[in-house]
Amino acid sequence: DAGVIQSPRHEVTEMGQEVTLRCKPISGHDYLFWYRQTMMRGLELLIYFNNNVPIDDSGMPEDRFSAKMPNASFSTLKIQPSEPRDSAVYFCASSPGGGGAQYFGPGTRLLVL
Amino acid sequence: GEDVEQSLFLSVREGDSSVINCTYTDSSSTYLYWYKQEPGAGLQLLTYIFSNMDMKQDQRLTVLLNKKDKHLSLRIADTQTGDSAIYFCAETFSSNTGKLIFGQGTTLQVKP
16 A cells, blocks of 8 residues: 555745645545644644544634545645645544554645745 | 643663653543654654553564553664654544544654
8 A cells, every 4th residue: 555645745835825735545544634743833633534524623723724525535635825824744644443543644844935 | 631741852872772751641542652753754653552451562662551650651672863753652532533642742862
């Protein structure tokens, strides 16, 4: 298995632009998670899905952030409009659930100028 | 609420043993995990322990679990410079979900 795949790996954009991050989870995993990691706040859970349905989005910072999972093999995290404080590394992870481990993608390093 | 605490930094010499500690609050956790994050990379699952176990050994890694004190530790024997990374412990939020509660991570520095 190729593991969790994220794209792009790096993204540089200007304030006010829309940013879309993509994730392909491990096949057969029922749970998908989006995290954000910064030096100041560490690793934060933004939202997670079970069987393509959003379960808990309480970590989404504000309405500028949205996430979708149209099918079991694809999810997006969108920021519109982006701001410099959104600069961070965004990780996607998937899990078989039932207390099983999460497997992380390599992350997308986002820089908003 | 659920909380996982780790010390932020540990420095050891190459060849020594490293012990990274973690405390957690949810006594109903079914699994506890250790992840490793190298610079510029994602979190990599290192090892895990089931809550009814006291110890698990996997090559140079030894995980000790003290359920009474809610204390988890990761011992790395013969620490190498390649072990320099951030180590996160995590507990299951609930066996009914895939959600994990992560500690803030311990930066391990290995000096040659």
